[in-house]
Amino acid sequence: xxxxxxxxxxxxxxxxxxxxxxxxxxxxxxxxxxxxxxxxxxxxxxxxxxxxxxxxxxxxxxxxxxxxxxxxxxxxxxxxxxxxxxxxxxxxxxxxxxxxxxxxxxxxxxxxxxxxxxxxxxxxxxxxxxxxxxxxxxxxxxxxxxxxxxxxxxxxxxxxxxxx
Numbered sequence: 001x002x003x004x005x006x007x008x009x010x011x012x013x014x015x016x017x018x019x020x021x022x023x024x025x026x027x028x029x030x031x032x033x034x035x036x037x038x039x040x041x042x043x044x045x046x047x048x049x050x051x052x053x054x055x056x057x058x059x060x061x062x063x064x065x066x067x068x069x070x071x072x073x074x075x076x077x078x079x080x081x082x083x084x085x086x087x088x089x090x091x092x093x094x095x096x097x098x099x100x101x102x103x104x105x106x107x108x109x110x111x112x113x114x115x116x117x118x119x120x121x122x123x124x125x126x127x128x129x130x131x132x133x134x135x136x137x138x139x140x141x142x143x144x145x146x147x148x149x150x151x152x153x154x155x156x157x158x159x160x161x162x163x164x
């Protein structure tokens with residue numbers, strides 16, 4: 001049994017994964033927890049580590065399951081190949097990725113502590129602030145320098161933006 005790489009159609013990783021698993025294939029879709037701004041709130045979502053790609057374990061022996069249904073599976077674009085030969089992925093690499101993804105902690109933050117933000121709404125509009133943390137109530141806690149004194153301020157995520 002070797003690991004190979006499946007290339008999916010855009011945003012159909014989960015669909016392709018489920019369809020291949022229903023056909024009896026062993027698959028692994030690495031996902032990370034990320035913070036996203038949705039409807040003005042910071043929410044945690046699981047998203048693919050490698051958008052449009054996931055791993056599939058296939059056998060090459062005489063009693064191996066046919067690979068032909070893979071191409072016609074809903075959500076699958078193709079089996080990644082180099083020329084006519086499907087690209088093998090090492091077991092150690094898949095094990096390492098699996099270990100990294102199993103933590104469950106947020107690995108991609110919308111704002112990072114210490115990041116400079118600009119307040120876009122309210123009485124402090126136009127001022128710069130330093131992001132501290134999410135306050136647990138879907139708001140962001142920032143540090144604003146007022147009259148040479150740092151002041152903590154809790155704002156809606158839509159009231160600040162990253163300074164590029």
